[in-house]
Amino acid sequence: MEHIFTLLFYIFIGVTFINVTFYIFYWIFAFAKISNTNRSSLPSVSVIICAKNESANLQKNIPKILSQDYPEFEIILINDASSDDTEDIMEAFKLANTNVQQVNVVNNETFWGNKKYALTLGIKRAQHKHMLFTDADCVPASNHWLQHMASSFSEEKEIVLGYGAYEKIKGSWINKLIRFETLITALQYFSWAKAGRPYMGVGRNLAYTSDVFYEQKGFINHIKIQSGDDDLFVNEASTRKNTAIQFSPESFTISTPKKTFASWITQKRRHISTAVHYKFLEKSLLALFYISQCLFLVGAIALLVNQCNWQWVALIIGVRYLCAWITVGCSAARLQEKDLTYLYPIYEITLVCVQMSIFICNLFTKPTRWK
Structure with a gap:
């Protein structure tokens, strides 16, 4: 079991590196x-x-x-x-x-x-x-x-x-x-x-x-x-x-x-259903960013719960959220959305869960009308 969590720890480091790289790349707009x-x-x-x-x-x-x-x-x-x-x-x-x-x-x-x-x-x-x-x-x-x-x-x-x-x-x-x-x-x-x-x-x-x-x-x-x-x-x-x-x-x-939450989900299902038709590179990069978010959250929870290298895990989580908070905070300021930065981690976790549920729903049924 110890070997499994050691492997998970190294995967967690790799996933976090990918996710942080995306957020650093997004500085191209945050400071534009x-x-x-x-x-x-x-x-x-x-x-x-x-x-x-x-x-x-x-x-x-x-x-x-x-x-x-x-x-x-x-x-x-x-x-x-x-x-x-x-x-x-x-x-x-x-x-x-x-x-x-x-x-x-x-x-x-x-x-x-x-x-x-x-x-x-x-x-x-x-x-x-x-x-x-x-x-x-x-x-x-x-x-x-x-x-x-x-x-x-x-x-x-x-x-x-x-x-x-x-x-x-x-x-x-x-x-x-x-x-x-x-x-x-x-x-x-x-x-x-x-x-x-x-x-x-x-x-x-x-x-x-x-x-x-x-x-x-x-x-x-x-x-x-x-x-x-x-x-x-x-x-x-x-x-x-x-x-x-x-x-x-x-x-x-x-x-x-x-x-209402239900009406928003209906709207987002329609919007997200188009992403599969994007060009391959953009579709792949968007998917990679989302997957890195999901795996970061899952890995962080699993490692902290099992106290596997928890000091290093806590440090990695802190660095990741610092980079993400800078990016999201500066972008929010540019787009007049400063109030969204205060509870950023909670919004992010909620949104990742919502998007996952939408992807699953869209696998079985597709939206049929724009209104």
Whole structure:
């Protein structure tokens, strides 16, 4: 038995080394500088919003997009076969504003309930080459949102990855867990993009040109996968040269988070189901990071419970959490999520367990609709 725990101890050292290496790599974003906004060369922009049964959110949030401090932009509102008053609300905005266009999508047998089909119709309606995507339940963090996101475009940069934050709800544990997961996801995709290996973005705050969209033939390569209008498209279309990141606090969008654990799990099951379709390298590295987290936690508990080299184990755990806390803390400060750093180890352990349960559930059943 002693030999088994000695072997486990050395495996634990190796796993921790891998995990710490990831966190040190993520310093590439944690200490990155925010790009300055260049107001002298702002392109005309089409803001595209696809909504399904979102009448209340549209009424609340569209006025804040219309009030953006930006020289020339239009808003494309896509009604994805809604059953509430979404179509009427969109039509009212269109009648009251010359820069608002409306697209009504009728379900058909081939693309029933497919958000990518609805988005494609909206993109085809867009008058401007530069397109900025968000959701109906998202609100810009400032009236300079458009400026900051669009200023990241250039002749070379045709995809811009932004941060989609979630509203803070005081005293809500599930809210902090949702925001922590969002923070870690952003830390990863911003870091890899900064390193020249962009692999995903979030549709709550994502921009790209129509040239990129048509070069990729739209969403055709993954049209039948329910999710992925954002991350799978970026995974396919982004390169070291054509992708920029924007994380100025004024460039954020803020979304309404899920209020219950069950509804959040349903949402995450849909999102996680797309990861298996990423390119091999990115998929492998993401899996390695997650596996190193799991094995670190399992190894730490097993070794401490059995008091195997517990002084060294405690020291290794301390070094690992110091590196991780620096990375997560600095990233949280950049993304206006400082309150998530205080109980970081608890959030991490909870999130690892939640993700494991989602992976297991997705092995047996798959999400079928985007809403």
